[in-house]
Amino acid sequence: MNTRKIPQIILQLPVKTKYGEFIAGFSEFGLARLVFPKKQPCKNKELQCAGAPGLKVNPEKLTEKICNWQEIVTTELNNYLNGKSIQNMPPLDLSAGTPFQQRVWKALMEIPSGNTMSYNEIAAKIGKPQGARAVGLACGANPIPIFIPCHRVLKSDGSLGGFSAGLTWKKILLTIEGHKFD
C-alpha cells in the first residue's frame, strides 16, 4: 500500500518578504509546504517547479479559511525574518510525511527558538538513538522549513550539516536567531 497521497495543494500563494518571494502551498488542512525564493539551485525538482509561472489563484478554492491562514503565514514569516519569534502558528498539514518523518518533525517543533540540537539528540528524543542519519533524511524531506525549524539541527560537532534549500539559507536563518559564525 503505498498509494500514500501527497497532500493536495489546492492553491499556492506568494508571500513577499525582505528576502524575496516565498511560495506557500495550502491544502484543505493547513499549510502544506513552503518554498524559499528561487535563487539557489536546489536539487529537488518539485521545489524548482514551484516558483514557475503556473501560479494561479482559483477564486473558488480561495476560502475564507485559507485566506486567513495566508494572512497568518505572511505576518509570522515577516516577523520571524525580522528577528521576532513566531507567535501564531498556522495549522500545518504534515500528511506528506511517513510516520517516522512526522515524529521527527514534531520533535523539531519543540526546539525553542534560538536553540539548536544535533541529529543525534533528535534521534534519541524519538527513541532511535542510532538513527541520526535517518533523522537527517527526515529533515531533508521537511516540506515546511522555518515553521518546522529543520535549520536548528546541526551535526554533533557543531558544524552545519546540510540543508535542502542550500546552506546559505541555513546560515541566514540561524543568524536571524542570534547564532554566530566566523
Next chain:
DNA sequence: TAACATTCCGCGC
C-alpha cells in the same frame, strides 16, 4: 538494493 542533511572508533602523526 542503493543512497543519505550522521556518528563512532581506531589509527597514525
Next chain:
DNA sequence: GCGCGGAATGTTA
C-alpha cells in the same frame, strides 16, 4: 590530542 578513513545504523524510493 587532532585529523582522517571506514564501518555501523535506520529509513526511503
